[in-house]
Amino acid sequence: MTDTANRTALVYAECMDGKLRRVALEALGAARRLAGDGGAVHAVVVGGGPGAALREAAAELAARGAGVVHVVDDPALAGFAPEAYAAAIGAAVAAARPSVIVLGHTAAGRELAPRVAAAAGGGHVADVTAIDLGDDGGAAAVFTRPLYAGKAFEQRRFLPGAPQVVTVRPNNLPVAEPVAAGSEGAIAALPYAAPPLWTVVRGIARKAAGTVDLAEADIIVAGGRGVRSAEGFAPLAALAEVLGGAVGASRGACDAGYCDYALQIGQTGKTVTPKLYVACGISGAIQHLAGMSQSRVIVAINKDPDAPIFGIADYGIVGDLFEVVPLLTAQFKRIFE
Numbered sequence: 001m002t003d004t005a006n007r008t009a010l011v012y013a014e015c016m017d018g019k020l021r022r023v024a025l026e027a028l029g030a031a032r033r034l035a036g037d038g039g040a041v042h043a044v045v046v047g048g049g050p051g052a053a054l055r056e057a058a059a060e061l062a063a064r065g066a067g068v069v070h071v072v073d074d075p076a077l078a079g080f081a082p083e084a085y086a087a088a089i090g091a092a093v094a095a096a097r098p099s100v101i102v103l104g105h106t107a108a109g110r111e112l113a114p115r116v117a118a119a120a121g122g123g124h125v126a127d128v129t130a131i132d133l134g135d136d137g138g139a140a141a142v143f144t145r146p147l148y149a150g151k152a153f154e155q156r157r158f159l160p161g162a163p164q165v166v167t168v169r170p171n172n173l174p175v176a177e178p179v180a181a182g183s184e185g186a187i188a189a190l191p192y193a194a195p196p197l198w199t200v201v202r203g204i205a206r207k208a209a210g211t212v213d214l215a216e217a218d219i220i221v222a223g224g225r226g227v228r229s230a231e232g233f234a235p236l237a238a239l240a241e242v243l244g245g246a247v248g249a250s251r252g253a254c255d256a257g258y259c260d261y262a263l264q265i266g267q268t269g270k271t272v273t274p275k276l277y278v279a280c281g282i283s284g285a286i287q288h289l290a291g292m293s294q295s296r297v298i299v300a301i302n303k304d305p306d307a308p309i310f311g312i313a314d315y316g317i318v319g320d321l322f323e324v325v326p327l328l329t330a331q332f333k334r335i336f337e
C-alpha cells in the first residue's frame with residue numbers, strides 16, 4: 001500500500017434491503033477520482049441474503065467504473081455485525097491492497113471505517129464533503145469536512161505511506177457515472193473467514209420515516225414545534241409527497257410527541273444535506289442547524305420575522321405554515337401534473 005501515481009482505491013458499497021445505497025455510488029465516484037486515470041478501482045459488496053440482490057449490486061458497480069467487484073456472500077453476513085463486516089472488508093483490502101478506502105458516512109460506515117483503518121494500519125478522515133485532488137492526481141488530496149454545525153471547515157491531508165480511509169457524507173459528491181458498454185469491471189466471489197463476534201445485531205426495528213430515506217433525500221420538508229400536533233404534519237407530508245421528498249422534524253416537534261424521533265434532524269439526530277430543505281415552524285436553534293445547515297437551498301416558513309432560521313435561509317416566508325404550505329403544495333401540484 002503505497003502512495004504512487006497509480007493508486008488503487010477500494011469502495012465499501014453499502015446495500016440496504018438488498019439494494020445499493022446512493023451513497024455507495026457517491027463513494028465510488030470519489031474512489032474513481034482518487035485513483036486517477038491510471039489507477040485501479042475495486043469495490044466490495046457484503047451480505048448474506050438472496051445472492052441475486054448482491055449480484056445486481058455488483059453488476060451496477062462494475063457498470064459504473066469499479067474494475068473489480070468483490071462479492072462477500074455468507075449467511076453469517078445476513079444481518080449487520082460490525083466485526084464480521086469489517087472482516088469482510090478486510091478480505092477485500094488484502095485482495096486489492098488499496099492506498100485509499102472509501103465508505104459512506106452512514107451509521108454503518110461510521111462504525112466500520114475506524115475498524116478498517118485500524119486493521120489496515122492507516123489513517124481516517126470522517127464526514128468528507130469535498131475532495132481537492134491537488135496537483136499529483138490524488139496522492140496528496142485534501143479532504144474537507146464541516147465542523148461546528150457547518151460554521152467552520154477543516155481541511156485534512158494524509159501523510160504519505162499509510163492507507164487512507166475516508167467516509168463521505170451522503171448527498172455531497174457526484175455519483176459515479178456509467179462507463180462505456182464493454183468496459184464493465186469483473187465480478188469475483190471473495191472467500192471470507194468469519195471472525196469471533198463480540199457484538200451481534202439481533203434485529204433492526206425500523207421506525208416509519210416515510211418512503212424516502214431521510215439521510216439521502218434530495219428534498220426534505222421538516223416541521224418544528226410550530227406544527228402544533230401530529231395531525232399538523234399532514235400538510236407537510238402532502239408537500240413532501242408532491243416534491244418526491246421526505247419528512248423531517250426538529251427535536252422540539254419530536255419532544256412534543258408530534259412525530260417519531262426517527263425523523264429528528266440536528267446535533268442529536270440525523271445530519272442531512274438535501275438539495276432543498278423546507279423548514280416549517282422551526283425556530284433555528286444551533287442544535288437543529290447542526291444537522292441541516294449544509295443543505296444546498298434552505299426555505300424557511302415561520303410566522304416570527306425574527307426567527308433565527310431566517311439567518312441561514314436562502315428564501316424566507318414570514319407567515320402561518322398552515323396557510324403557506326398548502327398553497328405551495330397546490331402550486332407544485334399544478335406544475336407537476
Ligand code: FAD
Binds near residue numbers: 224225269320
Ligand atoms: P421552537 O424553538 O419552539 O420554535 C417553534 C417555531 O415555530 C417558532 O420560531 C415559531 O415562531 C414558529 N411557529 C409557531 N407557529 C407557527 C405557525 N403556525 N406557522 C409558522 N411558524 C410557526 N434540536 C433539534 O432540532 N435537533 C437536535 O438534534 C437537537 N439536539 C439538541 C441537543 C442538545 C444537547 C440540546 C440542549 C438541545 C437540542 N435540540 C435539538 C433542541 C434545540 O435547542 C431546540 O430546543 C429545538 O430545535 C427547538 O425546536 P423547534 O424549532 O421546533 O421549536
